[in-house]
Amino acid sequence: MTDIDRIRKQRIAEGLEEPVREANNLARKLGLDPYPVNYWIVDYDEMNELIAYGGFQRRYPHWRWGMQYDRQRKQGQFLGGKAFEIVNNDDPAHAFLQESNDLADQKAVITHVEAHADFFRNNEWFGLFSGRDGEGGPERGPDAAAMLERHGEAIREYMEDPDVDREAVEAWIDHVLCLEDNIDQHRPFAPVDAWGGEAPETDEDAPDLDELDLSEEVKQQVFDDDWLDAQRSDAGVGFPPTPEKDVLAFLAAHGKQYDPDAEKAVEYEQWQRDVLEILRREAYYFAPQKMTKVMNEGWASYWESLMMTGEAFAADEEFLSYADHMAQVLGSPGLNPYSLGLQIWEYVENRANRREVLERLLKVEGVTWRNVHEAVDVDAVLDLLEPDPAIADVPGHLDELDPEDPRVDADALERARAGEFDVETYPWKVLTFEGLAERHYSLVKRQHRGFLKRTSQETLERVSRYLFDTERYPSVEAAVADIDRTAGWRRMFEIRESHNDVTFLDEFLTQEFVDEHDYFTYEYVHTSRDYRATSTDYRDVKKKLMLQFTNFGKPTVTVQDGNYDNRNELLLAHHYNGVMLDLQQAEQVLERVFELWGRPVNLKTVVKEVDEHDVEVARRRDREPDPEEVGKRIRYDGEEFTVEDVPDEEWADIAATDVDYDTKPDDWLA
Numbered sequence: 001m002t003d004i005d006r007i008r009k010q011r012i013a014e015g016l017e018e019p020v021r022e023a024n025n026l027a028r029k030l031g032l033d034p035y036p037v038n039y040w041i042v043d044y045d046e047m048n049e050l051i052a053y054g055g056f057q058r059r060y061p062h063w064r065w066g067m068q069y070d071r072q073r074k075q076g077q078f079l080g081g082k083a084f085e086i087v088n089n090d091d092p093a094h095a096f097l098q099e100s101n102d103l104a105d106q107k108a109v110i111t112h113v114e115a116h117a118d119f120f121r122n123n124e125w126f127g128l129f130s131g132r133d134g135e136g137g138p139e140r141g142p143d144a145a146a147m148l149e150r151h152g153e154a155i156r157e158y159m160e161d162p163d164v165d166r167e168a169v170e171a172w173i174d175h176v177l178c179l180e181d182n183i184d185q186h187r188p189f190a191p192v193d194a195w196g197g198e199a200p201e202t203d204e205d206a207p208d209l210d211e212l213d214l215s216e217e218v219k220q221q222v223f224d225d226d227w228l229d230a231q232r233s234d235a236g237v238g239f240p241p242t243p244e245k246d247v248l249a250f251l252a253a254h255g256k257q258y259d260p261d262a263e264k265a266v267e268y269e270q271w272q273r274d275v276l277e278i279l280r281r282e283a284y285y286f287a288p289q290k291m292t293k294v295m296n297e298g299w300a301s302y303w304e305s306l307m308m309t310g311e312a313f314a315a316d317e318e319f320l321s322y323a324d325h326m327a328q329v330l331g332s333p334g335l336n337p338y339s340l341g342l343q344i345w346e347y348v349e350n351r352a353n354r355r356e357v358l359e360r361l362l363k364v365e366g367v368t369w370r371n372v373h374e375a376v377d378v379d380a381v382l383d384l385l386e387p388d389p390a391i392a393d394v395p396g397h398l399d400e401l402d403p404e405d406p407r408v409d410a411d412a413l414e415r416a417r418a419g420e421f422d423v424e425t426y427p428w429k430v431l432t433f434e435g436l437a438e439r440h441y442s443l444v445k446r447q448h449r450g451f452l453k454r455t456s457q458e459t460l461e462r463v464s465r466y467l468f469d470t471e472r473y474p475s476v477e478a479a480v481a482d483i484d485r486t487a488g489w490r491r492m493f494e495i496r497e498s499h500n501d502v503t504f505l506d507e508f509l510t511q512e513f514v515d516e517h518d519y520f521t522y523e524y525v526h527t528s529r530d531y532r533a534t535s536t537d538y539r540d541v542k543k544k545l546m547l548q549f550t551n552f553g554k555p556t557v558t559v560q561d562g563n564y565d566n567r568n569e570l571l572l573a574h575h576y577n578g579v580m581l582d583l584q585q586a587e588q589v590l591e592r593v594f595e596l597w598g599r600p601v602n603l604k605t606v607v608k609e610v611d612e613h614d615v616e617v618a619r620r621r622d623r624e625p626d627p628e629e630v631g632k633r634i635r636y637d638g639e640e641f642t643v644e645d646v647p648d649e650e651w652a653d654i655a656a657t658d659v660d661y662d663t664k665p666d667d668w669l670a
Contacts, residue, residue: 009041012099019107019313022426026307027114031433031489034117035141036092039110047086047098048072054286055088055096056148060155060278062173085109089120089289091141104318105325108308115303119296122493125288125500128188144285151278158271169275171595176276178592180283181554182247185291189284192252192277243558243573248280250559256598258638265568265598276596290552291500298341299496301330305342310440311428335548343517344508345492349442350451351508352491357381357443357452358463360479363472369460376476378453384480387438394427407435437486456512501549509545511538547579555581560604569635570597574605576629578656581605583634590636600637606651607632629655 020039027034042050052069053059087095095113097106120126121141129142155173159166244250256265257272268276289296305326308314314322330339361367367375390397391407398417403410412429415421421429428436442448464470473479495504513519514536521535521544535541550556556575564571570593574581586603593601608627631651635642 005043009099012041012097013039015103016097016106016110019110023107023110023114023307023313026311026313026428027111027118027303029428029431029433030303030306030436031493032115032118032303033121034093034114035090035121037087037113037117038092038094039113040094040096041099042096043099047096050086050096055086055094056145058145058149058152060152060173061159062170064177085113087113087116088144089126089142089285090144091121093117093120093141094145102318102321104314104321107313107318108304108322108325111307111313112300112304115300116296118303119292119299119496122497123288123292123295124498125185125291128185129285129288142285147285148282151282154278155275158275161271164269164271169271172272172275173279175592175595176248176279178589179247179251179596180279181290181552182245182557183249183280183283183287184245185284185287185552186245189281192249192280195246195249195253239562240559243560245556245558247557247559247572248276248283250562251593251596252276252280254562255596257595258598287552288500291502291549294337294341294344294501294549295496295499295504296341297337298343298345301338301342302345306440312425335545344504344513346442346448347513347516348492348495348508349488350448353441353443353485353488354452354455355463356484356487357385357480358455358460359467360473360483361476362460362464362467363470364476364479365471365474367476368470369457369464372460381476381480382444382449382452384477385441385444385483385485387441387444391431391435391439394430395423398423398430401430405435407432407438409435433489434486437489441485442488502546505542505545505549509538509542514538514541547577550577555579557603564602567600569600569602571602571604573654574603575654576606576651576656580607583607586634587636587641590634590641594636594638600635602636603634604646604651604654605632605634606630606655 016039020037024034024037048069050057051072052065059065085095085097087093093113093116095109095117097109101109126142155169158164159169240250252273255268255276257268258264259266308322308326309319330336330342332338358372361372361376361381362369364376386392388407390400394401398413401408401413403413409430409432412431416423416430423430428439431439443452473482499507519536519538519541520533521540522531523534524530525532547553556577557572558575559570560573561571563569572593574586586605590601590603606629609630610627631646631648633644633646635644
């Protein structure tokens with residue numbers, strides 16, 4: 001970097017010192033608790049490099065980074081995409097701002113980053129890695145930059161070792177990366193040597209009795225009964241005792257490499273074992289980011305929007321630029337985690353606030369869940385819920401604020417009256433968390449004013465079911481005065497701590513949400529050979545979305561047997577959820593797995609078969625054909641593939657009954 005570049009970046013950084021400081025102060029006022037964040041100014045190429053490296057400056061040598069850099073660069077050149085920032089999960093976190101951003105974009109990025117840093121620090125799924133595996137200690141974050149730099153240096157040393165073939169190291173990395181999502185992301189990371197899972201003792205050179213084609217009489221004469229029982233193909237040693245989700249750990253513990261000269265499996269070299277464990281550790285580090293993409297981006301978008309618009313962090317001359325760019329982000333086509341996440345977070349907030357209001361109203365004398373719509377003027381309630389004018393317009397009512405009011409920060413009020421800071425620019429400094437919650441109360445916002453009005457009778461009955469003291473308030477006004485305006489935000493903080501994308505969608509993607517935002521499913525129709533909208537039922541929408549987030553949207557594959565057919569073969573099982581594997585890709589993956597197992601590998605799965613005659617008959621009758629589900633076992637022995645049908649009773653354990661999300665965080669985190 002030239003002196004001119006350094007001076008330019010330093011000037012930009014100096015101009016952002018105040019926004020960085022005040023964004024952190026505002027985030028903490030709003031109840032966020034982010035990691036400390038170090039901000040760095042980078043140019044266009046540096047930003048693309050950081051994105052390619054997953055947000056870090058140093059990684060291990062591999063061709064994948066160049067491919068990702070080229071893809072990111074072309075996206076900017078030809079598709080009009082722009083990278084505003086990237087932030088990593090670390091303590092302190094590091095955020096990189098592109099120097100070409102205007103001030104509105106830089107402020108938006110900074111507020112967005114502070115919310116990400118809060119999510120990293122407080123979400124339990126990130127806690128499964130940080131502080132529980134010896135990397136950072138229980139009171140600290142993951143120290144990821146140092147960890148990844150150590151990993152990069154270790155792999156680089158192996159590549160430069162004259163006794164190790166560099167191409168062999170790169171090929172080994174390719175094999176492992178093909179399986180990087182096949183870990184158990186629902187439990188804390190543990191090194192392989194502490195992972196457990198002993199393999200049974202087997203004799204790899206022992207003959208296969210079936211292949212010897214011996215008569216039963218000869219077998220009884222040559223071998224004793226105990227040895228026969230141990231060697232029969234149907235005996236099965238049975239390890240692991242239950243299906244193992246962490247395929248990489250199982251391979252690291254029990255895998256071997258195939259030696260073509262010896263024509264048998266031999267132990268890993270030390271560098272192979274080390275590289276596999278390094279990449280497995282990194283897979284666990286990045287897993288929470290994949291598991292919470294919608295939650296995390298929605299969370300950051302929510303607080304960014306509140307700070308930039310609700311608290312005028314974007315100045316008047318910056319507002320249009322910010323609004324235009326935010327609209328582009330939220331309006332991006334396809335499955336947009338920013339838009340979907342923001343919508344669900346707003347729904348969480350509105351629903352919690354609505355429940356708080358309903359619980360108060362249902363305690364008014366003469367009001368029940370049956371007559372609330374007739375007995376209560378909802379518009380009048382919303383008017384009463386509007387923020388106090390002194391809270392809504394702090395600069396115009398500075399002299400009226402009471403330092404004893406729990407909504408007011410007494411120390412900040414004194415400093416504001418003394419002129420120590422600009423109240424017009426930073427009115428939020430005078431308020432507490434309770435004051436800000438009232439100032440930004442969701443139910444009275446224009447876009448949400450209908451939320452309370454459309455409360456269903458089912459919701460009213462559910463809220464009233466466990467209420468006591470149902471004649472506590474003499475009037476609606478008295479009930480509204482007792483409403484906790486922080487209920488929505490407090491509920492959001494609870495959800496932020498314990499959920500991931502799957503649980504988030506499972507709990508909050510309701511029929512009300514689907515109807516409000518016009519979500520629907522679509523399917524490929526064989527009879528018309530096109531795609532058509534098929535359902536607006538929330539259960540169908542939820543299933544479609546959940547399939548894209550369960551196990552990172554990848555097929556769920558477990559180790560079912562490490563001694564399949566009593567021949568040291570590996571049996572993997574695809575847990576079928578109604579979506580078939582791409583069998584060509586599955587075969588390519590099995591080739592990689594063979595390199596990590598050193599012996600034949602098998603994959604049990606389910607395929608849908610549709611007879612062309614049935615398709616034609618269904619087309620004439622204007623209906624869809626009914627496919628037949630058939631179990632298959634694909635085997636690869638290092639040279640060729642074979643595919644066999646699997647009897648129904650042997651694939652019943654992986655068959656789809658309903659989509660099994662297995663998504664209860666209490667079970668995972670117990």
